[in-house]
Amino acid sequence: MAGFWGRRKREQAETAQQDADLARRAQSSLVAADEHIRLAVDEVSFAEAELGPNAVGDLRAALDSVRTHMQEAFHLHQLNHDEIPDTADELRTRNTRIVQLCEWAEDLLEDRMAALAEPIERARRAPEIIARVRADAARVRERIPHARETVARLATRYAPSALEGVAANPAEAEQLLSFAEHSAGVAERRREAGQREQANLAMEAATEAARRAETLVDAVETFEVEALRAEATLGAIVEDSRGDLIAARTAPQVPAVIEAMSALQTALAALPAAGVNTDPFEHLTRMREANAALDAAVAAALERAARPIPELGHVRNAIDDADRQLAVARDVIAGHRGWIGADARTRLAEAERVRADLDRVVGGAAATVPTIPEDDRDQAMEFARRSAQLAGDALRYAQRDIDASRPSAGPHPQWGGPMEGFGRRTGGGSDLVGGILGGLVIGSILDGIFD
Template sequence: MVGFWGRRSREANAAQDAADTELSRKAQLALVAADERIRVASDELAFATAELGDSATANLKVGLDAVREHMTEAFQLHQLNHDHIPDTADELRTRNARIVQLCEWAESVLDERTTELKERVERVRRAPETLARVRATAEALRSRLPDMQGTLERLAAMYSPAALQRVRLNADDAEQLLDFAVRSADLSERRRASGKLEDANLALEAATETLRRAESIFDSIDGFEIEALRTQTTLADVIEDSRGDLVAARTERRTPEVEAAIERLDAALAEVSGSRQRDPFADLALVSAANAALDEAREKAAKPVIPLEHVRHAISAADHSIGIAAGVIDGHRGWIGADARTRLSEARRIRSDISALPSSEGTREEALRLAHRSSALAEDALSLAQRDIDSSRNGHGGGDWGNWGGRSGRSGGAGSVLGPVIGGVILGGLLDDIFD
């Protein structure tokens, strides 16, 4: 047995030694990699500072300084592992784990900070190409200015000022933006030549952003014209459909709602045909809403009108059901549970909702529905009340009054009936006097 445990102990020690050896190797490799990463990051910082300036690279510089400070600890721990003073296995293990942790943190910080600069550095390195593209694009857009002006004049003759508000800028705005983009490109080139890199980069960003805004003006004008034409086509279809709906509506049942919807749609059609310069987007919304209102009114008018007598009969039935349920519940208060009382209360509430409805053909369906619902609740209340009463009479509620002091033969029935009257009251010997 001793040999077995000794073998297990030797195996565990061998496994731990192998893990410690691997950790030591990993710590040494991590130190070498981190040291190389610091060197590369230092070079990247120098290049980026030369191209972007000090302020743009300040974040990387701060990160690099922090990494160098913490890596000093890692190198000191590595030195302790290899000095002439013997160390325990636990000490070596703890130091190597800390070295690995510091190196991984250092690489993570430097990766994050250098990644932030890569895109900006690439943009700066492509500055000559970017400047050439800005100038070429600006010149191409400038050649389109006469066509843009002609398009705007044509649109102004076709559409109302309200419609043209969707194109808030004009050809003059586009020309000013193009001029500013070119001047910014020239300034960027001059600042870079004089060594003012930060100013050069800012001017380059201003040039590209201004050019983007100028392009968006051209795109918005073209897009407006296309969308306006599409909207006009849709509007023509809706107008044709609306005129057909008006013809059909005048041959159908004409309720007050239908009459009002016809007038509204007539007015909308007259308005959109009233002048040459219109807002097709607003016109489409106007006619579509009026057409939808007429469709809804016609749909309601097409439904069979519920006879008034049917509604009155349903309401009378609800009143009758409520009256019966209320009579039973009020006459047996001590026996009736909460379910029956709740349903009766809800039936009464719904009945009051019927009285609040305006008296018109349009509300008859709702009144009929509420009346049926009120009746159903009252009938449920009555059914639950009868169940509670039967349960109490069978001795399951309100106490068992069927046997007072051995007088079961004389008082069995009377006790159940009077249970709700005297329930919870201690009458003592008075009960004998009552039934003698």
């Protein structure tokens, strides 16, 4: 007994300590949340001055919501310290709620203030950013004459279609730089006039315009390098393609290989002579596609040659066998629906699905199509055999269900004979009595089919 009371006192002491810690945490959370609110109020004022009223809408809404909920937290704290005695459970519940409200308030304000941190920082650095935009614009403008010369030089070597992506870049870059410089001036004037929101928008526009202008100028220099690389790659692919054409002559000359060889020869013949302005990117794309198509056709032909192609007659025989077995299975199951369980029905449904896939493979009704392409015969044979196998399985399961549903031999139950084994069935057939009555009517027919 002494041990029990000692353990209980220890538990009570631990609970009291936990409640005291929770109370201190609730008080410190109230102080921290209240300070966070005051900080957020100051941040709203500064952000509105720097970014304009529209930018601080989310933070203002968060502040309103936090103030509303913090009133509840302060009210709960007041209840904890009024003259009315409270139970330990009441104090614990209130302090827990206070902590929850304060943590939620701090998290919400922190999230909204963090979203404004970067825009505020940029607004504070507006003079520095505007100066950098002007410096970047001046630096990029110095590169425009060289970009124009590069485009002119490229025009003597490459076709207009190849230069479509960069021919207008110098002119567009110059326009963007003028816009960036103008926007920087607008940003300064709006900022001096106290129109901070408009000033920030103009500053962002200036920064983006200067960045895009530099990207356009860089693209001209990048194009020249990429064009030279494309020419080198094209030369290598041409040599490789000529070798592939020679090797393809030893591959099985099936229609796909012959067609791919012709396409590659056409692509080679379309290459311009030396000294003619060309589009290396377009020719490289054509050569790659034609070369890859020939490789794929040769690989498929060699793979096909490694295994025999089923004769058309064998495929048709397999299709006919599948259709016959499907017809028998359908008739038996349709004629004895009350006795047939789920296994037979499932096999029949799957057999019919595979048979439908067979029609899609051959591009029509498999039983009547004039011919089946050699490339499709393996799959057609596989589907036909699978359909026949499933139909045979359906027929065997149907036979099992019918046998299980037949009345057993012996005296009729109404004459006092035993009923042992009467009406047994397996699978998921319909009502037992329906199966028995059906068996009495058509039992002789079933005997003729299955026995």
